[in-house]
Structure formats: structure tokens, C-alpha cells
Amino acid sequence: MQEPEVVNQTAPFSRFEWLIAWRYLRARRADGGVSVMTWISLIGIMLAVAALIITLAVRAGFRAEFVDTILGANAHVTIYNSAALNEGGQPSRVIEDYTERAEAIRQVPGVIRVAPLVKGQVMTNHGQQNAFAQVFGIARDDLAAIPRIANPETADGDLADFDRGIAVGREVARTLGVGLGDTIKLISPNGAKTAFGTSPRVNAYEVTYIFTAGRYDIDNTRIYMPFTEAQSYFNREGVADELEVMVAEPESVRDLTIPLLEAGGDRTMIWTWQDASGGFLRALEIEDNVMFVLMSVLVLVASLNIISGLVMLVKNKGRDIGILRTMGLTEGAVMRVFFICGALVGVIGTIFGVIAGCLFAIYFDQILAIVNGASGGDVWDASVRGIYKLPAKLELSDVLVSVALSLFLSFVVTIFPARRAARMNPVEALRYE
Template structure:
């Protein structure tokens, strides 16, 4: 169907100066629409990829891949349990923990927190924490000294600085000479940690596991459970199932049970955004149809002359398919280049816009993360480019077919 003269005429129609300038304008609009759609698709999908990757790494940096806990939240012989779970080949590290809800107050400010008692020697193997106080390490949490490390945003909300004494209250009561009082204890702020997520930085406090046991009165060195980190986090459901069979008297859960709906929602949102933004490319493809239909009407005499010179209906189709394909290819390439450039530089562009506009586009108290990440994936770029080219090509078929059915005698009757 495609011979050199069809390509030549199709390219000539594309770049030639036409009598009807409105057709030229529609062609440019179609090209710009495809470029805009491809650019928006690549950028948005890259941001969604980066968003999902950042959330996954930050959430799973704080959440154990698998958690083994005792009946009623109390695990007594946790060392034996820890030895048992370490026999699993996928288990990379494990650490005991004590966890309870509490209220923390300082200088008239109060916040609800999740108080977690940890073993400073074993916890780094399970959780990824960034301590942002110079000279402070998890080893500073020593049992009996009642030190506490606060989330960065929690410390800012309380106004507590390193060395200050904060009061921790837990939802249990103690009977004493003064009557029934809530159980409380004063802790010394040793520093702050940053998980990179407001959810944790504003509502989590770390203490030594021995201090947490004394605070909630766990007997016989009992803990709440054991947190596990796996070599492959995607194997968490399988490992949890195996451990559940090995330890039927304990509760075994994995990260997918806690956050699977969240990540599923992110993935669904990515799919929906892809479909919605694909409509931009589809609208631009309809503009190609409009352009070629008007071009066919404008070139009826030329088509008739080609037919009388021996051109076949397939050759006529080829001329207009080439013309429409050129619009689609140029628009797609422009969108591809601009989308890739924007995706690779969006982490720089957003802070620049925030400085220029004097606004915070991603406040940490509203969004899970405070920056706009972007992760460009070759597979997504190829899918988007292929979709744009396919829609552009499909848009040429009807006008080209309509041109091939032009009757030479009828078209030249009034010329």
C-alpha cells in the first residue's frame, strides 16, 4: 500500500501551504493535544510510581514485615519464640517490642502517642530510623534511666527539647493513698527520630524495652511480641502463613494485612489516572479525524486526478494515512521528550514553584510525604508512546478510507 509517491504526497500535504488556513490550525491543535496528553501521562504516571515507591519504603521502614505477638498482646517466653522464627530462611532480623497507647504532655501541650519499647541492640535490624539529634543513638535508651526519643513532628508539637522532662500517661489506673490515679511517669527527652512520614513522626515515641515493661507492669520479662524483617518483603504473606502453622498458639500477621488496602488504592488511582489522561490523547486523535476529513474535502480534485492517472484506492488511502501519521508521530515525540524532561526534573521544579509562589504545595500534616517524588519507568513510557501512536494511526483510517472512495468523474464535474 505504501509506495514512495504516497509517502511523498502525504508529506507534501502535511507541510504545504494550504488555501484553507483553518485546516492548518486544526492540525497544529491535534499535534499539540497529542503532545500535551503524552507529556501529562508520562509525568503523572512517573509521579505515581515515585509516590508508591516512597510510601512503600517509608512505611515498611517503620512497620515490621511480619509480627508475632502473644495472646492478649503479651508474649512471655519471647526468646524461645525468637529462636523458633529465626529458623525460617527468609527471616533476616528480629527484635522484641512492647507497645501501648499513651498520652504525652509537656508545658501544657498534650498528644496521643504510640509508645514503643525497643531493644536498642536489635531494633536497627528491623526498623530504619534517622536520628536527627547530634550525638544521639538508640543505645542512649538504657533501662532504668527512663529516656525517650520522640518523633520529629511530635517533639515540635510539644515544644520539648533535648533534656526536657515529659510526662507519659497510659490508659490504666493505679490505686494509692491519694485514691485511683492514672499511671504516669516522667521521661527525659534524649533526641528525635525521623521516619520521613508524618504518620509516624507525629505519633510515635521510643523508650527502652525495660522501661516500657515497668510502665505497663509486664511480669516475667514479657513483651508484646517479636517484629521480623525479611530478605524479601513480598514473601511476607507466605512466611507469615508458615509461621502461623509452626506457632499455632501465637498471632502472626504481616505488613500486607495492615497496608494492603492502602497500596491497592494507590495502584487503582494510578490506573484511573492513566485512563483519564488517555482521554486527552483520544480527543487529539479525534482532531486528526477532523483535520483529515476537511483535507479530503479540500483535495477532492487532487484525489480525482490521482485516480485518473492510475492511482489505486489503496494508494489514496496511503497518502492520507501518511499525513495523519506524521501529525501523530511529531506530537508523540514532542510529548515524549517534554514528559521525560519534566519527570526527571520535577523534584527540582516543585521546590522552585514553592519559592516563587510562597506556598507549600505538599504540607506534611496533609500528605504522607513532604516532597513530590518521581520514578520514570521505561515500560510506562513505552506503553504511553505506543498508545498515542496507535490512536493516531487508528484516527487516520476512516478519513483515508473515505478519500479512497472518491469518484473521479463526480469530483471533476464542476472543476
């Protein structure tokens, strides 16, 4: 009895399928190719992927810079008292036992620094120039532990001289027109109490340190004064207004809420950096999601160009499809040939897009500086944006998301024209040949 003949079938995505697809892609239009549409599709995907990577990098860089300026110049947690009536019958929030309470809070696991503060608002004056400022009374060692303030690369002066003067933000110094060694007047409406009422207090201080915190609103309003001098100036002898707490993990600061309240005592209240900036960060997160969706649509539109190119390719190669089918090529093989055509465009465009996007993100500062110089310096206004620079932070996860999205859309849109080619009737394709 004769055994049935075994038909050998080639494995999917065999070498000949890749060779046919590559030949179709690089064929000239005169030979039935669609090289122009191929180049348009490839360039479109490349630009869309690059734009998506750049957008994600700038988004990540802006958030990182904004959060770093918050955590590097402000308290991660502010400890203050609930209001209570003082001896004069007035509501007061001052902390009398700030030394003991600071020591108790310092023992909480995760807390790395606790500093008592005296805070007040003043009017500053130098010559004919005046400006509003917020004064922070703080010890020199505690001020030296604030990263953004004590950075010697961005500051002028020496913190060793802080006890004999004050430290001012760079924008405050610019507004008043002062430099190191100059003297400015601080005017507080809540000065000395006399029989005729409270008279404004006017003291002159030498500028011994000029800092840049990286945030315009901080540099434009903040002044640091030695703690004991601030107690005297703001009538806070023997007390503090609040405690500034720094923690090891700022992003997880809410986990320390209960321990900090327990360590602080009955009247303790807390205000975290997330409470202060949570609204802006949530708005920034929503904006990030919207931008990602919009840029994803751009990638989809660029991927749709592949359909146009493949539809034209299938139409031009109708005779070839008919011949291949009569030679024994299966529908699946034909579909894979044209799927490879579209997929190659998507893959090559994605690769070039990743290279372009990563290079743009890496050299973003230089590119922005060139654009800023060409436009007269109005591209990035710190007084409006809040921070002085717009950094780009390239993250592997963002690049992988961009690559995955581009390849997924490219492969999906390729399936439809590839199926059309596979289902083409070879008799109809060769009828008029």
C-alpha cells in the first residue's frame, strides 16, 4: 500500500519571505514599488517617536526639578501648634518647649533633621529700593544642612559669616541692588511695644550670604536670619513659631504622620510638602497624561501612513501576487510578506526615532540655550515658570513605552492591507496580464 505523500511546508517568516518583502520595499516606483510612500511613513514614525520621547523626557525633567527645588529648600514636614490663648487673651501658636519637642521628634525613625524656626514678614529697604520679604530665623548649622541654600556652586559668600548678618535670595538682592557686604534695612510693623502702642521696628543688617534655591518665588522673597536674632526682632524670646523637619524618604512622608503627631504632643499639627504642593503636582500629573495621549495619537497618525503605502504596494504588485499564488505560495505566506514590509517600516522608523529623541533629550539644555538666545531670551521666563531651567530627564521606562507603543501600532495597522493581499484571487490578478 502506497504511503500518502507528505507535503513539506516552510516555516512562518522564512528567509524567502524576508527577501521578497525587502525587494518590494526598495523597489523603485517605475518597477511597481512605492519608495516615496515608504520614506514618508518611515520619517513620520521617526518624528512621532522622537517627539513622544522628548515630551516624556521634558515632563519627567520638569517634575524632578520642581520637586527637587521644593525638597531642597523647604521643610518636608512643618510642625506647629494649634491655636491657644496666651496670657494676654490673644490666640497664639508659638512653641515654648521647642528644644524638648525637637529632640523627641528627632527620635522618630526616618527623621534626619529637626530645626526650630521663627518666621515673619518684613519690608526691606536699600537706598530708594523696597521689596517685600519673608524672614526665616534659623541656626547656622541648620541652614548649612539645607541642600539648595547651602550649595557653594550657586551661592555667593560664606555661611561661616551668617551669624553676623543675614542671607538673602538672589532675586531679593537684585531687586534691592545689593551685594555681599552691603547693608539693608528690615522694617517690621510689629516692633517694640510702648505705652503709646506698638511702633515699627527698623534694624539694619549686613548681607553676608546670597543664595539661589532654584525657585524664583523663593529667591524673590526669602531672607534667613540667625535664630536668636530673629527671636529678638520678632518678639519671640524663648519660643519658636514652628519646627522644620527633614525626612529620609520625602515621597513616603505620609507614613510618618502618626509617629510625628505622637512625638509632638497634644497640640501638635503637621503640614507636609505634599499638602503644600499637592494641587500643583496633581495638575501636573493630569497634564502629563493628556500630553501622552496626544502624542500617542500623533504616533498612530504616523503609523497610518503605512496603510497607504501598503495598499499602493498591493495594488502595484497584484501580478506578482497572482504568480506567487499559482507557484504554491499560501495565503499565510503572502500575508507575512506584506506584514514584513509594513513591520520593517515601523521598526526602522522607531529605531531612528529613538536615536533622534534620545539625542535631543541628552543635549536639550544646549538646544534650549540656542533657541533662547535666538529669540532674545524670552523662551523661558523664571518669574512665570517658577524654576530657572527646563531640564530633560531621559528615563529607560519612557523610552521603552515609546518603543512598545510605536511597534504595537505599526504592527496592528499592517495587518489589514496584508490580509487584503493574502485574499487576492490569483485568477483575477492575472486575468488581464
